[in-house]
Amino acid sequence: MDEIDEEFLMHMADVDFREARELADLASIAQDLGFVIEVLNRLVELLESDSEDRILVQSYWSAALVAYIRCFSAGKRLGLDETIFEGWDGAIEGHRFYKDLRDKHIAHSVNPFEQVVVGLALSSPASGRRQVEGVAMLSQKLISQEADGVRELDRLAKFARRKVVVRAKECENEVLQIGKTMPTEDLYSRVSLRTVAPGPEEAATPRN
Numbered sequence: 001m002d003e004i005d006e007e008f009l010m011h012m013a014d015v016d017f018r019e020a021r022e023l024a025d026l027a028s029i030a031q032d033l034g035f036v037i038e039v040l041n042r043l044v045e046l047l048e049s050d051s052e053d054r055i056l057v058q059s060y061w062s063a064a065l066v067a068y069i070r071c072f073s074a075g076k077r078l079g080l081d082e083t084i085f086e087g088w089d090g091a092i093e094g095h096r097f098y099k100d101l102r103d104k105h106i107a108h109s110v111n112p113f114e115q116v117v118v119g120l121a122l123s124s125p126a127s128g129r130r131q132v133e134g135v136a137m138l139s140q141k142l143i144s145q146e147a148d149g150v151r152e153l154d155r156l157a158k159f160a161r162r163k164v165v166v167r168a169k170e171c172e173n174e175v176l177q178i179g180k181t182m183p184t185e186d187l188y189s190r191v192s193l194r195t196v197a198p199g200p201e202e203a204a205t206p207r208n
Contacts, residue, residue, distance in 0.1 A: 032067050036068045061150070
């Protein structure tokens, strides 16, 4: 492999102003929504093939639902708002349905979509004796929406991602225009742009 001549490498200056932070957040959200769309496409394929792999079906559905709603959660990162769906009949209601479903199906273990009931198993009345034979348990759990419900979430995710990409392009241009007004020598003196892999201790660090 040929060696790279560092003299000709482009320097990427780290900047931190509002428009740059917004662009970073939008890019992150677009990545999450892209993940959601890809996972839902794979889930539809599983459902339409009548897959018996319940673990994989539930994993895909849970991952997609959590990642989708995460895009609408405000915190350290900019969060989308449901008003992004204004103008599309029924979209806000659909979005709220999936948010409620995430809250019940994923976040809260006690809910109508996940039930376990316990009772006592009694001997058959026809046996001539009436007694307790053991413990009986019945359970049901929603592991995924059917294919049509999955496609509906996919449509919401694609719509939101298109909106995010449009705003990201606008924001990228704003960052560029601001950058062109900044002193060139100052930019070259800045630390080169980079990402830092988090250590294990970061898992316990509260978000700012």
